[in-house]
Each structure stands twice: as structure tokens, then as C-alpha cells.
Amino acid sequence: MSLARAHVLVGVDDEARLAGVEEVLAALRAAIADLGLEGEVQVVETGSLGISGHGVVLAVQPDGVYYAGVTPADARPIAEEHLLKGRPVARLRLPTTAPVARPADVLGRQTRVVLANCGAINPERIEEYIATGGYEALGRAVTALSPDDVLDLVKRSGLRGRGGAGFPTGIKWSAVRTASDPERYVVCNADEGEPGTFKDRLILEGDPHRLLEAMAIAGYAVGAHVGIVYVRGEYRLSIARLERAIADAEALGVLGEHVFDADFSFRVEVRPGAGAYVCGEETALLESLEGKRGWPRIRPPYPVTYGLWGKPTVVNNVETLANVPDIIRRGPAWYRTLGTPGCPGTKVYTILGNVRYPGLVEVEMGTTLRTLIYELGGGLLPGRTLHGVLIGGAAGAFLPPRELDVRLDFDALAERAAALGSGAVLVLDESACMVDMLSSVLRFFRHESCGQCAPCRSGTDVLVRLVTSLQAGTADAGTLDQMVRIVDAMRAASLCPLGQSVALPVRSALAGFREEFAAHLTGAACPRCQATVHARGSH
Amino acid sequence: MREGTVTKDAIASRHPRSPEALLSLLHDLQTANAGNYLTPDDLALAASHVGLPLSAVRDAATFYSMFSLRPRGRHIVRLCESPNCHLAGAWSALDELRRVLGVDIGGTTPDGQFTLELTSCLGACGVAPVMMVDDEVVGNLTPTRVRETLGRYRGER
Numbered sequence: 001m002s003l004a005r006a007h008v009l010v011g012v013d014d015e016a017r018l019a020g021v022e023e024v025l026a027a028l029r030a031a032i033a034d035l036g037l038e039g040e041v042q043v044v045e046t047g048s049l050g051i052s053g054h055g056v057v058l059a060v061q062p063d064g065v066y067y068a069g070v071t072p073a074d075a076r077p078i079a080e081e082h083l084l085k086g087r088p089v090a091r092l093r094l095p096t097t098a099p100v101a102r103p104a105d106v107l108g109r110q111t112r113v114v115l116a117n118c119g120a121i122n123p124e125r126i127e128e129y130i131a132t133g134g135y136e137a138l139g140r141a142v143t144a145l146s147p148d149d150v151l152d153l154v155k156r157s158g159l160r161g162r163g164g165a166g167f168p169t170g171i172k173w174s175a176v177r178t179a180s181d182p183e184r185y186v187v188c189n190a191d192e193g194e195p196g197t198f199k200d201r202l203i204l205e206g207d208p209h210r211l212l213e214a215m216a217i218a219g220y221a222v223g224a225h226v227g228i229v230y231v232r233g234e235y236r237l238s239i240a241r242l243e244r245a246i247a248d249a250e251a252l253g254v255l256g257e258h259v260f261d262a263d264f265s266f267r268v269e270v271r272p273g274a275g276a277y278v279c280g281e282e283t284a285l286l287e288s289l290e291g292k293r294g295w296p297r298i299r300p301p302y303p304v305t306y307g308l309w310g311k312p313t314v315v316n317n318v319e320t321l322a323n324v325p326d327i328i329r330r331g332p333a334w335y336r337t338l339g340t341p342g343c344p345g346t347k348v349y350t351i352l353g354n355v356r357y358p359g360l361v362e363v364e365m366g367t368t369l370r371t372l373i374y375e376l377g378g379g380l381l382p383g384r385t386l387h388g389v390l391i392g393g394a395a396g397a398f399l400p401p402r403e404l405d406v407r408l409d410f411d412a413l414a415e416r417a418a419a420l421g422s423g424a425v426l427v428l429d430e431s432a433c434m435v436d437m438l439s440s441v442l443r444f445f446r447h448e449s450c451g452q453c454a455p456c457r458s459g460t461d462v463l464v465r466l467v468t469s470l471q472a473g474t475a476d477a478g479t480l481d482q483m484v485r486i487v488d489a490m491r492a493a494s495l496c497p498l499g500q501s502v503a504l505p506v507r508s509a510l511a512g513f514r515e516e517f518a519a520h521l522t523g524a525a526c527p528r529c530q531a532t533v534h535a536r537g538s539h
Numbered sequence: 540m541r542e543g544t545v546t547k548d549a550i551a552s553r554h555p556r557s558p559e560a561l562l563s564l565l566h567d568l569q570t571a572n573a574g575n576y577l578t579p580d581d582l583a584l585a586a587s588h589v590g591l592p593l594s595a596v597r598d599a600a601t602f603y604s605m606f607s608l609r610p611r612g613r614h615i616v617r618l619c620e621s622p623n624c625h626l627a628g629a630w631s632a633l634d635e636l637r638r639v640l641g642v643d644i645g646g647t648t649p650d651g652q653f654t655l656e657l658t659s660c661l662g663a664c665g666v667a668p669v670m671m672v673d674d675e676v677v678g679n680l681t682p683t684r685v686r687e688t689l690g691r692y693r694g695e696r
Contacts, residue, residue: 014663014676052665195621198662233566233605234661236674274562274603277659291558291589293602352623352664359665390622393660426623440625448659450602535630 004042006083009059011049011119013205013237019055020071027075028058032083041083047206049119050360052352059119060088067092110376111338113346114322115362118206123241126248129209135254137328138213141220142262145328150221151177154324156332158344163189163282163317164395164421164497166343166410169324172314175304176222179312184224186215187308187315189285190231190238193277194393195444196424199348200318202360204231204238207322208245212268214321216255217328218314219266227268228308230285233275242270277448281496282315284450295452296496317421319348339365343409347420351377353427354384366412370404373427384429388512390437391426392419394444395501398434400512416508418501433528434513435520439467440532441505449498456499459490463502470520471529480510480517547571547581551588558589561599565606574610575654582608604658612647612654614692616640618670621660627667628680635682636670639689652693 008028012021025043032041051057054068060078065088067078074092081087112118121128129135141150155170176184188211192200203211215227231239246268249255257265276294278284283297286308307313323345327335336344343365349372352358356378363376369389373379380386389399391408396419399406410417428437446460466483469475487503494500510517520526550567554560568581577600586596600606618636620629640648640655647654663669666678670685677688 014661015666015678018663018666018676018678192662193659195660196623196664197660198664201662232662233562233603234658234671271559272563272566274566275605275658276603288562289559291561291591291599292595293599350664352667353626394622426626428626432626437622437626440620440622444621444659447657532625532630535634 005040007061008043009046009061009119011057012045013048016056021056023072024056024070024075027072031076031079035079035084037083044122047118047123048202052359110362111346111364112362113326114319114348118202123206123208124244126209126252133329134209135213137325138216139260141217141328142260142264147221153328153332157327157335159323160343160410161317162319162421164418166417169320172304173222176312176314179305181312183311184222185308185311185313186218186224186227187313188215188229188318188321189315190229190318191273191280191285192232193280194422194424196350196352196393196426197422198350199360199423201235201238203318203322205241208241210322210325211318212245212249212255214324215268216266217324220264222314225265229270230289231270231272233272239270239272278450278498295450340409342411347423349423349425351425354380354429355427356381365409366407368405368407372425380429387428387430387432389427393422393424394441395504397504397508398512433526434509434516435470436528436532438509439471442467445502453495455490455493459486462486471533473523475521547584551584556588558591561589565600569606575615576607576610612652614653614673615656616653616670616672617656617658619661620657623664624668629668632668632680632685635685639686
């Protein structure tokens with residue numbers, strides 16, 4: 001960042017646009033100009049500041065003051081009172097009545113690696129990324145390290161894939177490195193579609209160069225010269241920011257031909273998806289990249305030997321890659337000081353639902369669900385009690401309050417580890433009905449099942465009919481057992497993780513909230529279920 | 540095609556002549572049509588441009604939810620029905636959408652203004668429940684907000 005007395009960081013994403021951030025920005029710039037503060041105060045458009053549900057949010061640094069719900073009419077008071085006279089405008093500051101922490105403290109409580117720059121730099125200016133140490137890791141890799149050195153650093157860091165499976169990244173890269181075919185690809189999976197998850201979007205929007213640098217490092221390590229980012233078609237702003245970042249990086253010679261004048265060339269392309277949840281599965285994604293319908297492939301062979309166009313391919317999630325530059329720059333020993341021995345590093349979560357401070361946080365691996373909800377999320381809204389938590393989105397697990405002390409890492413979650421990847425934490429208070437929530441999850445799967453294999457195609461359909469009968473009060477006594485039999489068959493026989501993962505929400509909901517499901521068997525009316533069944537009509 | 544826009548051939552020429560460009564090309568061709576859909580001519584053009592059989596292009600185009608082979612309304616309303624939005628009351632927004640538009644999910648209003656669709660998570664869960672009207676994300680939906688938003692789009696031009 002250039003030298004200025006103060007920076008006003010304004011989070012610009014879809015949510016802020018909805019709240020009129022463009023008008024706020026214009027008013028703020030006008031007010032600053034009016035007061036003659038242009039040389040001293042810089043307005044920076046950045047990605048989300050990690051605070052959701054509060055309209056236009058901005059932060060004044062270095063003061064650490066956060067304003068929320070800012071309107072154009074507030075621009076003048078903020079500029080005059082705070083930026084000129086140094087007196088923060090109390091009525092616009094984020095609520096400070098939380099029992100545990102103020103939002104500013106909450107932000108300080110996090111350990112930010114992959115989100116270090118999100119909400120702190122202007123993502124459309126490559127200079128700002130470079131000023132934070134950006135592209136240093138790539139420069140060092142291609143000029144001072146061999147590909148094997150880079151592989152060694154990544155392996156020793158213990159980095160595991162954040163997409164859900166927790167597979168060691170270094171081992172995946174090594175498999176591609178040692179493949180016999182010299183034509184190889186690096187693919188970034190940015191087809192974020194798990195309900196309640198938008199961490200990848202905020203990285204793409206808030207720090208696109210971090211991703212590009214990581215992909216180039218991966219390319220150098222495995223011997224690939226082309227990287228492709230497959231982005232959800234709905235993420236228009238992410239696509240635009242990435243394309244801008246690629247152009248800037250090529251102009252500066254940190255991407256493209258002879259990166260850092262070294263004997264290594266790497267270019268990155270952006271490809272939009274077109275609305276298919278299953279394309280988040282890596283082989284379906286590869287099919288889609290080849291211009292085909294997104295049907296998962298039968299594995300093996302795995303992408304590391306037979307990926308895009310049948311060539312060895314690294315497929316990594318956005319969050320996984322976003323760790324790589326710091327691992328190279330600061331070393332595996334530093335990285336291992338974060339998280340747990342089996343799962344080093346941090347994890348990004350979106351805390352949503354009935355909590356006081358919904359939003360995006362990054363904490364060390366192994367943090368408990370209780371800490372996430374009560375310290376970082378500020379706890380439930382006043383007067384509400386916790387009913388349960390859905391972690392990991394649709395392909396996730398419903399947890400009752402007694403499981404709040406579970407450590408969130410791939411090992412402690414064991415068979416529920418897949419739920420960790422998305423990082424979605426949906427907090428449900430007593431107003432939620434678990435049957436109704438499971439119904440929503442199952443409808444999602446029925447809609448998104450790609451139709452290729454019968455267990456998933458038919459299973460999701462039958463499950464929706466069963467859960468609807470529970471909601472309507474017309475289910476028979478064997479319904480719950482029948483649901484378990486179906487998801488177990490789907491887990492055993494489905495082609496890809498989509499069908500296999502339906503067992504996770506169904507089994508966890510029935511285990512954690514058995515009485516609530518049993519109560520729906522008696523035919524007693526559940527108002528919540530009745531309302532949603534009515535609203536859906538024939539759908 | 541919308542008046543004053545570039546020809547379909549010009550759109551195609553911006554994309555590489557290889558199958559990996561298919562989805563991007565279909566997006567651009569669809570956007571250029573007033574009815575937000577892909578015509579048989581679009582599919583044929585895409586097939587010859589990227590070098591795939593027409594049947595393969597049709598196969599892909601019918602798979603993805605963002606593409607339509609039938610004319611849709613001028614504005615596409617996509618309501619998110621994911622668990623987060625559901626929890627926040629998406630179903631009451633759906634009730635209102637169906638009531639005001641007078642069509643069911645997948646339907647287009649008789650005046651050709653709106654098509655009502657459902658979508659998976661839009662990643663804007665902080666302001667759930669959420670819908671997208673064309674490229675605009677509209678959140679914190681209440682029945683009133685639904686009516687206001689539709690009214691605003693109706694009043695355009």
C-alpha cells in the first residue's frame with residue numbers, strides 16, 4: 001500500500017453491492033475530497049471483511065474501527081468526525097454488547113494465513129499483493145529451488161487437501177511429477193457449490209494473486225505449463241477479478257513465458273462452469289472442462305495419472321492452494337506450529353444461521369465447534385437456545401449440542417471428515433425442525449444427482465418421498481429404518497462421492513435427533529413442516 | 540439476437556476452436572438471445588466451432604442448469620432453496636413468487652417478462668434468503684421485498 005495516514009477498507013462483494021456499496025464509495029470519496037484529505041486517506045476497495053448480514057461494512061485502519069450498515073448519508077460524518085478529527089462515529093460502529101468479544105476482537109482472535117490479505121489489500125492491484133510478500137515464494141522456487149526441493153517443502157509441511165478428503169497435497173503432487181507423460185496440467189477446483197459455503201469465493205475475490213502464485217508453484221513442482229481455474233458460472237465477480245489478475249501478472253512477468261526470467265513458463269486460464277453441483281467432484285470437473293456433461297468418471301485411474309485429456313493432472317481446491325505460497329516462503333517448520341500434528345495449518349469456516357455474528361473466519365485446525373460458535377460467532381441470538389448444528393453443508397453432518405466439543409480436524413472427525421472441507425457451519429436454534437432441515441438437504445441432492453448411476457438417481461428420489469411423508473404426518477412405522485437402508489446401499493453402490501455422501505446427513509440426523517423424527521411418525525402436526533410442504537406445492 | 544449486438548459468428552470467433560471452450564461459448568451465445576436460451580442454430584454453430592458432433596453439444600447443453608433450450612422470460616428469477624436459505628424462510632418467498640408471478644417453478648409468465656427457477660447455493664448466505672434476478676443478487680427476502688423487486692424489473696423500459 002502507498003503511504004497514507006489512514007486507509008478505509010471497504011468490503012465489496014455481492015452482499016455489499018446489494019446494500020448499495022457503490023453509492024457509499026462515491027459519497028465517501030466525495031467527502032474525502034471535499035475535506036482535502038485525498039493525500040492522507042486512501043479508500044481501498046477490497047473483498048469481504050468477513051462480516052455478513054450487516055450491509056456495507058468498512059474498516060478504518062490503523063485504528064481498527066469497524067463500521068456497519070453504512071449508507072451514503074453516513075459518508076460525510078465518517079469523513080469529518082473520524083478521518084479529519086479522529087473521533088469514531090459511535091452510532092455506526094459494530095455492536096459492542098456481545099458477551100464474549102467485540103467483532104474487532106473476534107477478527108484479532110483468528111489465525112489468518114489463506115485469508116491474510118482478504119479485506120486488507122486491493123485485490124485488483126498486483127502491487128499490493130507484492131507488497132505483502134506476494135510472488136516472493138514463486139520467485140524463490142523458480143530461481144533457487146529445484147522442483148524436488150519444492151515438493152519436499154510441501155510434503156514436510158503436512159498440508160492436506162481442504163476439499164474434503166484430506167489427502168496429503170505433497171503426495172498428490174509427487175504422483176504427477178513422476179508420471180511418465182510429459183504433458184501435465186494443474187487444475188484449481190473453484191466450483192464451490194456446497195450449500196452455506198463461500199470461502200473460495202472470498203479468496204478469489206479478495207486475493208486472486210495468491211491463487212495464481214500457488215498454481216504456478218504447483219506447475220513448477222510437477223512439471224506443468226498450463227493451469228486452469230474452473231469457477232462456478234454464477235461467480236461473475238470472481239471470474240472478472242481472476243482475469244484481471246492474470247493479465248496483470250503476465251504484464252509483470254510473474255506469469256507467462258520465462259517466469260522471473262527463469263527457464264519456466266506457466267499460463268493460467270479461467271473456465272466458467274454452468275450450474276452443476278456434481279462438477280465439484282474432480283473427475284466430473286475434468287469431463288466438464290473437456291466440453292462434456294459433468295458425469296463423474298469411474299476411478300481408478302485417478303487424475304494424477306489420467307486427468308484432463310487423459311494427461312497427469314493435479315486437482316486442488318482453492319483453499320488448499322492458498323496455503324502454498326506461505327509454506328514455501330516461511331517454511332514447513334513455521335507451518336507446523338499451526339494446527340495439530342496430523343492436520344497442520346488453518347481452516348476457513350463460514351458461520352451462519354441463528355448466530356449473532358454470521359461471517360467468515362479462519363482458525364487453526366483442531367479448534368472446537370464450541371469455540372467457533374460461541375467465541376467467533378458471538379453465540380446465539382439473545383433468548384435463543386441451540387438446537388443443533390449442520391456442519392459441511394448438504395453433504396455434511398447434523399450434530400446435537402452434546403457434540404459441541406468435537407475437535408474440527410480430519411482425524412478427530414473420522415468418518416465425518418468429509419464434512420470438514422466445505423467449512424460451512426449452520427447454527428440452528430429451537431425454531432428449526434430437523435425433519436424439515438433434512439428434507440431441504442434431500443431435495444438438494446435429488447436436484448443435483450447427475451443421473452448417471454441408479455443408486456443415487458433412484459435413492460435420492462425415494463428419500464425425498466419418505467421425508468415428505470414424515471413432514472405430512474403420513475409416514476409408516478418403518479420409514480426411518482428404510483431411510484437408513486437406502487443411504488447405506490447408496491454409500492456402497494454409488495459411483496461418486498455425491499451419492500455416497502447422502503448417508504452422512506441422514507445417519508447423523510437420525511442418530512442425533514431420533515426423538516424428533518419419531519415424533520413425526522405419530523402424525524402429530526409440525527407447524528414448520530406443514531408450512532414448507534404447503535409452500536412447495538407439487539414441487 | 541438483441542439489436543445492435545455483434546453477430547453470432549463474431550461471438551464464436553472470440554473463443555478457441557477446441558472442445559474446452561464449449562461452455563464459455565454457450566454462455567455467450569445464450570446471453571446474446573433475448574429469450575435467455577440456446578437456439579438450434581446456436582448449438583449447430585457451437586458444434587462446428589469447437590469441432591464436436593451436434594449431438595455431443597446438445598448432450599452437454601441439456602445437462603447444465605444454467606442453459607435452456609426453450610425460450611425463457613426476459614428476466615430469470617432464481618431462488619436459492621439450500622438449507623441456509625430454507626432455514627431463513629425461502630419457502631415463504633417461494634410462496635410469494637408463485638403467487639405474484641402466477642407460474643410454478645420452471646414456468647414463464649404469459650407476458651414473457653419472468654421465468655421462475657430454483658438454484659443451488661449462491662454463496663450469499665449472510666443475507667439469506669436470497670434470489671438472483673439476472674445478474675443481481677437480492678437478499679433478506681420477505682414477501683414485501685419480493686413484490687418490490689419484481690415491480691422494479693417490470694417497470695424497466
